[in-house]
Amino acid sequence: MSEARYDVVIIGGGPGGYVAAIRAAQLGMKVACVEKRGALGGTCLNVGCIPSKALLHSSERFAEAKQHFAEQGIQVGELKLDLAKMMARKEKVVRGLTKGIEFLFKKNKVDYVPGTGSIPKPGAVAVELLDGGSAMLRTENTIIATGSEPMSLPGLEFDEERILTSTGALELKQVPGHLIVVGAGVIGLELGSVWSRLGAKVTVLEFFDHILPGMDREIGAQAQRVLKKQGLEFKLSSKVTGAKRTKSGVSVTFEPTQGGEPSELKADAVLVAIGRRPYTEGLGLEKLGVRTDERGVIQVDGRFQTSVPGVYAIGDCIPGPMLAHKAEEDGIVCVEMLAGQSGHVDYDRVPTVVYTWPEIAGVGKTEEQLKEEGIEYRVGVFPFQANSRGRATGDTDGLVKILADAQTDRVLGVHILGPIAGDLVMEAVVAMEFGASAGDLARTVHHHPGMGEAVREAALAVHGRPIHI
Amino acid sequence: MAVDIVVPNLGESITEATVATWLKKPGEAVAADEVVLELETDKATLEIPAPAGGVLSAILVQEGEDVEVGATLGRIEERAGEAVSTAAPEPAAAAESKPRLSAAPKREREVPAPATTPASAPAPAAVSVPSGLDPAAVPRSGPGGTVTLTDLQAFFEKASRDAVERSGPAVRKLIADHGLDPAQIPASGRDGRVTKEDVLSFLSAGAAPAGPAPAAPTAPAARPARPAPVPARVPIGERREERVRMTRLRRTIAARLKEAQNTAAILTTFNEVDMSAVIELRNRYRELFEEKHGVRLGFMSFFVKALVGALREMPQVNASLEGDEIVYKYYYDIGIAVSTDAGLKVPVIRDADQKSFARLEREIADLATRARDGSLTLEEMEGGTFSITNGGVFGSLLSTPILNPPQSAILGLHKIEERAVVVDGEIVVRPMMYLAMSYDHRLIDGRESVTFLVRLKELIENPDRLMLDV
Numbered sequence: 019m020s021e022a023r024y025d026v027v028i029i030g031g032g033p034g035g036y037v038a039a040i041r042a043a044q045l046g047m048k049v050a051c052v053e054k055r056g057a058l059g060g061t062c063l064n065v066g067c068i069p070s071k072a073l074l075h076s077s078e079r080f081a082e083a084k085q086h087f088a089e090q091g092i093q094v095g096e097l098k099l100d101l102a103k104m105m106a107r108k109e110k111v112v113r114g115l116t117k118g119i120e121f122l123f124k125k126n127k128v129d130y131v132p133g134t135g136s137i138p139k140p141g142a143v144a145v146e147l148l149d150g151g152s153a154m155l156r157t158e159n160t161i162i163a164t165g166s167e168p169m170s171l172p173g174l175e176f177d178e179e180r181i182l183t184s185t186g187a188l189e190l191k192q193v194p195g196h197l198i199v200v201g202a203g204v205i206g207l208e209l210g211s212v213w214s215r216l217g218a219k220v221t222v223l224e225f226f227d228h229i230l231p232g233m234d235r236e237i238g239a240q241a242q243r244v245l246k247k248q249g250l251e252f253k254l255s256s257k258v259t260g261a262k263r264t265k266s267g268v269s270v271t272f273e274p275t276q277g278g279e280p281s282e283l284k285a286d287a288v289l290v291a292i293g294r295r296p297y298t299e300g301l302g303l304e305k306l307g308v309r310t311d312e313r314g315v316i317q318v319d320g321r322f323q324t325s326v327p328g329v330y331a332i333g334d335c336i337p338g339p340m341l342a343h344k345a346e347e348d349g350i351v352c353v354e355m356l357a358g359q360s361g362h363v364d365y366d367r368v369p370t371v372v373y374t375w376p377e378i379a380g381v382g383k384t385e386e387q388l389k390e391e392g393i394e395y396r397v398g399v400f401p402f403q404a405n406s407r408g409r410a411t412g413d414t415d416g417l418v419k420i421l422a423d424a425q426t427d428r429v430l431g432v433h434i435l436g437p438i439a440g441d442l443v444m445e446a447v448v449a450m451e452f453g454a455s456a457g458d459l460a461r462t463v464h465h466h467p468g469m470g471e472a473v474r475e476a477a478l479a480v481h482g483r484p485i486h487i
Numbered sequence: 488m489a490v491d492i493v494v495p496n497l498g499e500s501i502t503e504a505t506v507a508t509w510l511k512k513p514g515e516a517v518a519a520d521e522v523v524l525e526l527e528t529d530k531a532t533l534e535i536p537a538p539a540g541g542v543l544s545a546i547l548v549q550e551g552e553d554v555e556v557g558a559t560l561g562r563i564e565e566r567a568g569e570a571v572s573t574a575a576p577e578p579a580a581a582a583e584s585k586p587r588l589s590a591a592p593k594r595e596r597e598v599p600a601p602a603t604t605p606a607s608a609p610a611p612a613a614v615s616v617p618s619g620l621d622p623a624a625v626p627r628s629g630p631g632g633t634v635t636l637t638d639l640q641a642f643f644e645k646a647s648r649d650a651v652e653r654s655g656p657a658v659r660k661l662i663a664d665h666g667l668d669p670a671q672i673p674a675s676g677r678d679g680r681v682t683k684e685d686v687l688s689f690l691s692a693g694a695a696p697a698g699p700a701p702a703a704p705t706a707p708a709a710r711p712a713r714p715a716p717v718p719a720r721v722p723i724g725e726r727r728e729e730r731v732r733m734t735r736l737r738r739t740i741a742a743r744l745k746e747a748q749n750t751a752a753i754l755t756t757f758n759e760v761d762m763s764a765v766i767e768l769r770n771r772y773r774e775l776f777e778e779k780h781g782v783r784l785g786f787m788s789f790f791v792k793a794l795v796g797a798l799r800e801m802p803q804v805n806a807s808l809e810g811d812e813i814v815y816k817y818y819y820d821i822g823i824a825v826s827t828d829a830g831l832k833v834p835v836i837r838d839a840d841q842k843s844f845a846r847l848e849r850e851i852a853d854l855a856t857r858a859r860d861g862s863l864t865l866e867e868m869e870g871g872t873f874s875i876t877n878g879g880v881f882g883s884l885l886s887t888p889i890l891n892p893p894q895s896a897i898l899g900l901h902k903i904e905e906r907a908v909v910v911d912g913e914i915v916v917r918p919m920m921y922l923a924m925s926y927d928h929r930l931i932d933g934r935e936s937v938t939f940l941v942r943l944k945e946l947i948e949n950p951d952r953l954m955l956d957v
Binding site for chain 1: 653654656663664778
């Protein structure tokens, strides 16, 4: 058994872990990153954000050709789907990016240790190496960045054939005739969109009476209308109680959340996308004495330190939104503080993006949160219907909504349903980092014609003076 | 009635201070015990609270001027308890009350943009209160909707916090990294925002004159109609120099060091020590020690322990001269020199002879951290009987430290380096460190100083002797 000494050992090579590793190396620390998947990049690169974005892009092109070319005067012959090729392209994208991180590790002299890590005691990380054997890494600091895994529903055991996690839903060999999606959150809507565009009938079952729980309700309601128009069917306030595999598919039972007669729905497959939970199995946290809450979320202090000195945790396995970019920022701030710097991640300024088309994006407080917190606010909205660029490209669905403090005019939340909403929301994130007011956004020159003009107009609308509506 | 703000008693051996910053401007309201200015003394920055509540009516000593204990710094016109009208930088609109906004937000209604529209340039003087404030936003809890002192204080405090909050992530981090008081940084950004450039020029102008600026300044963006930051930046490529006023701390360091050289008969004696035993001991118990005590076992605790042992045997080394008398001290307060961005500081470990290794390590770590973030108190830096300075952390092989008066000796530690040495007729590789002890020859003779250092060497090379006291 070999032994090596490090300043930091990071368990998990996802967006939180690998970014922390590179930043720590930049700061002059000796770093190792332990990853058991056999590829770096974590859920995000391998079975999450990246493959889903590849499929969302491909399927969107397919849907566009099918539905919108003709109206623009483009005639195509018979449109055919080559799913195997689409999947191969997705794989290639993933492989390229994960290899890219290995290169970045080499460049920054981060030791990549492929294997399963555990923490026998503070200051040590034991690794069962993927190619056999084991290693013991001595370290001043240990960072847990093991991420999360899909949550299952009682009565719906994953088999990745009929009852799918997001991972399975990214690797289907053929387009299902009917796909049921349990959960109208980010993952459900994205993967529902993919298969719907490729020809599947998609039914989304949601426990709450609205889609995208946690996001701004007005935006969610509009998004639901748009997605319905695209062919997704929604059954809200539906509690899924079980699923049975049948000879040819799966049968899902559900009942109204308020109580009532159960119904049954047959499909070729069901995707369970009701959320994710921290993945910390096998780390030895109980024995080590690392405190977690009842849902297994690791508790950390302002320095990301767990209840055990010298052991830190970042990303999906600690509180806060389960998002790659949040994990990255956790990782950077955590190692900078190890290097004696100061830092803080404000989770109120972490943007959320749903990569459907139109995209759905938001940052800061929702209107519901402001009401609940009793904060006086003003609202400005502007529809893409009145945006010239949107008209030119045919992307007229959606709106920009800006919430500003009624006293100070400070931007408190920005929510967008519309073309490139994910990119548009970034100007709001930067603005909010500088405590900008709606007036600041309104007085910032936006290029014409551009989708961004809708942001400016919404900011003007906060004060009741939009120009183009 | 007017109440004077005077320089308080600053503690042992400090008679003079410099006015660093006035946090209030003449005409501004202050509450009793609210900090009105900061004094820099030899060793630390002191906050001077208002002796009474009221309005700051006069500033008698300007920033940068020296004052003696008991001098009058300024005057407060007492108006305690009374509701005052706003003394904000833009008081004109204070009484004007805006129509209250209804709780229910309305869309598409023409409402004048509140507060933050531009036009109001930031106040050019020391900005203790961010500019661009809306006087109408001051809370009014006094009788008949008047503004009370407390209202005003709360308002300004919040405004200062807000200005930082609105200054963006890079600035927030810089301010936190350097432990700066944001109210002292002149803000040139829109609506009172502090820009990164503001912080960098503030740092190079005085907060850390000794060290290089912590981050490379970014190319300043074009900002029309703002005064150039001080010191003015010169395009790269020109032969560049800049004049920066010494901080009080730097002036004190300069004066004290020269005083030591002028007064004492300084001589330095050298020796070298084989660190094998200490390193071996440390490696053997490092983890156990850390697990049990929650602090890393370093080399400093060994040296402090060994020093105390040697000082006990040679009391002259722990003594000082006062006039014609020699004062022998039978307590062991060891100063530890800490290099900080602001300059050298020497916090003191009291009664080092009575402390365990773990306690010593913990105190050293704590004092060093606080020396760097500037939170040491004056008392913590006063009255050491002997000092240690460790140039080894910067890679020094050998140097001659200067005394820290009135102490009579100082030990210089250096880097540990593997060197070929001869042991029992064989050339072997050993981790060696040079020791240097500077001492005041007026009080300590050559024989004593050499014996002292040899004794120290014996104790470090045989740490078991520390335990047995032999």
